Amino acid sequence: xxxxxxxxxxxxxxxxxxxxxxxSEDLKYNYIKLPTNPIQPRIINYESSLSSASDxxxxxxxxxYEAEKAKADADYERExxxxxxxxxxxxxxxxxxxxxYNEKSIGKKILEKQLLNEDTKPVKEYVPxxxxxxxxKPDVKTTYDYxxxxxxxxxxxxxxxxxxxLTYHVTMQGFEHSQPAVKTEIKKESKVVNNxxxxxxxxxxxxxxxxxxxxxxxxxxxxxxxIFYVAxxxxxxxxxxxxxxxxxxxxxxxxxxxxxxxxKVLAENLTFINHLVNDRIGFxxxxxxxxxxxxxxxxxxxxxxxxxxxxxxLGLKSLVSNETAALEKLSKAVSLWNEILKExxxxxxxxxxxxEITISIYFNxxxxxxxxxxxxxxxxxxxxxxxxxxSNKNKxxxxxxxxxxxDLEARCITNGL
Numbered sequence: 001x002x003x004x005x006x007x008x009x010x011x012x013x014x015x016x017x018x019x020x021x022x023x024s025e026d027l028k029y030n031y032i033k034l035p036t037n038p039i040q041p042r043i044i045n046y047e048s049s050l051s052s053a054s055d056x057x058x059x060x061x062x063x064x065y066e067a068e069k070a071k072a073d074a075d076y077e078r079e080x081x082x083x084x085x086x087x088x089x090x091x092x093x094x095x096x097x098x099x100x101y102n103e104k105s106i107g108k109k110i111l112e113k114q115l116l117n118e119d120t121k122p123v124k125e126y127v128p129x130x131x132x133x134x135x136x137k138p139d140v141k142t143t144y145d146y147x148x149x150x151x152x153x154x155x156x157x158x159x160x161x162x163x164x165x166l167t168y169h170v171t172m173q174g175f176e177h178s179q180p181a182v183k184t185e186i187k188k189e190s191k192v193v194n195n196x197x198x199x200x201x202x203x204x205x206x207x208x209x210x211x212x213x214x215x216x217x218x219x220x221x222x223x224x225x226x227i228f229y230v231a232x233x234x235x236x237x238x239x240x241x242x243x244x245x246x247x248x249x250x251x252x253x254x255x256x257x258x259x260x261x262x263x264k265v266l267a268e269n270l271t272f273i274n275h276l277v278n279d280r281i282g283f284x285x286x287x288x289x290x291x292x293x294x295x296x297x298x299x300x301x302x303x304x305x306x307x308x309x310x311x312x313x314l315g316l317k318s319l320v321s322n323e324t325a326a327l328e329k330l331s332k333a334v335s336l337w338n339e340i341l342k343e344x345x346x347x348x349x350x351x352x353x354x355x356e357i358t359i360s361i362y363f364n365x366x367x368x369x370x371x372x373x374x375x376x377x378x379x380x381x382x383x384x385x386x387x388x389x390x391s392n393k394n395k396x397x398x399x400x401x402x403x404x405x406x407d408l409e410a411r412c413i414t415n416g417l
Contacts, residue, residue, distance in 0.1 A: 021302075022356050024291045029316040031371055032158070033286040034411040036279060039227060045165025048154035050270075054141040054174030061138035072133040079130035090125040097122035141174040142262060153270035158283025166219055166227070170273055173214040175262040178238075180209040180254050185245060204245035207257065210238040213265050217273050219281065228280060235269055285320055290367055292316075293360030301352065305361075308336035312364060316371055330368050337365050346388050359388050366401045373417060375409040 101109075101122055112120045154168055155161075183206055190199045216231035241261050243250065278284035294309040295302040315329030344358040345351035353361070362385050369378055378401075385398055 021295050021297055022293055022360050023296045024293050024360075026289070026291050027313070027316065028287055028289050029371075030285050030287055030320045032320060033279070033284045034373070034408075034415045034417070035281050035283060036411060036414065037228070037281055038415050039166075039221075039281050043165045043221065044160055045162045046156045046159045046168050047161065047163055047165070048150045048156070048168040048170075050144075050146040050150040050154065050170050050172070052141070052143070052146075052172040052174055054172070055143065057174075058140040058143065061140055065135065065138050068135045072135050076130060076132040083127070083130055086127045090127050094122060094124040142259075144266075149270070153267070153274055155274060155278075156282045157278055157285050164222055166221060167224070168217070168219050168277065170215055170217045170270065172266075172269075175211065175213045175258075175265070177211040177241075177258065177261070178209045180207050180257075182206070182250060183208050187245075202247065204247060205249045206245040207243040207250050207254065208240065209254075210240050211261055211265060212236065212238045213262070213269055215269050215273055217277060219277065228277070230276065232272070232276065235272070239265070292364055292367065295357060295360075304336060304340055305357075308333050308340065308361075309364070311336065312368055316367070319371055327372060330372050334365065334368050334372075337361050337368070355389055359385065359390065359394060362388070363394075363397065363401075366405075370401075370404060370408060373408060373412055375405050375412055378405050 101120070104112075109120065150170075154170060156166070156168060159166070185204050185206070186201050187204055188199050189202045190197055192198075212235065214231065214235050217229070218226060219228040220226050241257070243257065275284070292309060292313060295305045311329045312333035315326045315333060318326040318329070340353060341358065341361055343351070343353040344361075345353060346355035346358050348354060362381050365381050366378065369375070369381070382398070382402065385394075390398065
């Protein structure tokens with residue numbers, strides 16, 4: 001029993017010293033992603049703009065509306081001018097018919113009434129008062145402040161916004177949607193009355209319709225020669241909107257729902273387009289979510305690890321704001337990590353740089369290399385990791401790094417790095 005307790009105690013102490021001291025800190029930082037298809041020779045200026053194909057249709061509908069309104073006004077004015085003449089003609093006709101009627105004898109009037117089975121006394125013709133015909137407004141698609149939207153959403157990272165360079169133009173097809181349908185779903189609800197629980201079926205209502213806003217993008221040089229054009233098929237697919245379900249039937253006025261969904265999909269699609277263009281020809285400032293490992297120890301026996309960690313952290317955080325200083329910090333961290341790895345002894349759990357710490361340092365190194373766009377020294381780290389005892393989680397992490405370095409290498413080579 002004593003031996004068992006002693007064994008547990010020794011294992012606990014060993015875990016505290018050698019197994020439980022590696023900590024992982026989640027981290028977000030920005031880096032500049034190289035384009036997959038850089039423009040050669042390099043162009044540094046661009047202008048962005050936005051238009052909607054529905055504007056032409058809107059203009060046509062509005063022109064027809066104005067023409068129909070003008071016709072309604074003209075018809076009304078003409079009918080008003082003719083109205084007194086029609087009234088006068090009706091009066092004169094009535095007077096003439098009454099005069100002829102009054103000349104007939106009473107017997108003749110009675111005979112005509114019996115033969116025709118109707119009263120032959122003239123009736124004055126009713127002349128209706130003219131009214132202006134109402135012309136309904138056309139259902140036009142929304143128009144926007146296109147220059148403001150282009151300034152907000154269409155930005156090429158790594159370029160200066162001014163004339164004489166690239167033209168970056170997005171054409172929208174306009175917001176489309178199906179006819180909304182009010183649908184129902186049954187939910188079970190429980191309540192307790194006098195300590196008696198009952199469950200009832202309750203009908204809930206919600207609104208559902210499909211929608212889309214197709215877009216295309218064209219990038220051209222200052223001679224209007226096309227560099228890039230695409231109409232993303234993802235934006236041609238209809239998405240489904242479903243409102244929050246309620247116990248009451250929704251209003252039949254869907255205008256506010258349309259407006260909310262339209263503004264949402266517009267922002268999403270323009271953001272998607274802008275990322276697409278930047279990924280291809282821009283130097284996109286991209287957020288990366290990752291983690292860095294360090295060793296937590298009450299002693300100072302891992303100060304070198306903390307120095308390397310802090311240097312790497314500072315380098316990653318300043319990678320976009322001060323690239324020169326950031327690369328110095330990252331280079332220092334790489335040197336420190338490699339120096340520490342000289343003590344690595346993965347097979348010895350009691351070693352200062354044991355298997356767990358060795359693996360953590362290798363992953364930190366990979367993150368350094370990624371931020372420094374150094375794909376040439378990665379193979380050595382990957383080979384070293386393959387010889388370590390990796391958990392399933394770390395095996396997946398290694399595979400993920402392999403994927404991003406393949407992409408990085410392709411981008412670096414394309415950009416001549």
